[in-house]
Amino acid sequence: MRIFLAVTLLALSGIASGLESALPAAQQQPAPRQSLLSDMRSAIASGQPATARAHAARLLDLGHPKEAVNWLAALDDASPLKLRLRLHAGLVKPDAAIARARARAAKGGGAEWWRVLADAAEKGGDGTLAVEAQEQLLDAGEPAAELWQAYDREARAAANQHKLLAGDDAAWLELARRPAVRPARSRALLAYLSRHAADRETRLRAQVRHVHSLQQGSLERAAVQVYERYLKNG
Secondary structure, three states: OHHHHHHHHHHHHOOHHHHHHHOOOOOOOOOOHHHHHHHHHHHHHOOOHHHHHHHHHHHHHOOOHHHHHHHHHHOOOOOHHHHHHHHHOOOOOHHHHHHHHHHHHHOOOOHHHHHHHHHHHHHHOOHHHHHHHHHHHHHOOOOOOOHHHHHHHHHHHHHHHOOOOOOOHHHHHHHHHOOOOOHHHHHHHHHHHHHHOOOHHHHHHHHHHHHHHHHHOOOHHHHHHOOHHHHHOO
């Protein structure tokens, strides 16, 4: 009920046509790389492995895998962070990382396994999994800054695969409805249309279906938060 109230408020706020300008804000300015490396050395030297792990993860998130992999030996072999580092170092292939992380995530292993899946999906070129992983991260209350970019990439890939023309919103909606289309890919199409469809009615219809699909996938928190910024700015 809360989700559909949110959608109703979205419609009443009159911002359906302005979603393009309301994409998630940029993340805070990252800490300098050298500062993180220094902090990691200090954390390990002072017997604070948890702090060192946090810094290693931050280096990965900032796009510095070469520096982060220097700390492989300090990590637990069974940890998701070590698997992420091995993936970025080329020591494990994306398919193998996906298989292991999916198995652990299915057993309630925690959001960090979805972070592994997000990285492996990007390296392996699996756009549908990239969307799924970002949605799961958002639902777990984790940063999911790449979600809307993943939606756009996957929607365009689906349209290209099925030879749909840009601007043929009805055909994109019809593709999203097909039972054979995986839910994450369907939501990517709906999310894309919610911002880029030519008319307001189609944008709003796509928003409603997008939110409902998240709810059906037991991603209620994500369903609320994915449009939360739009509601606040309405």
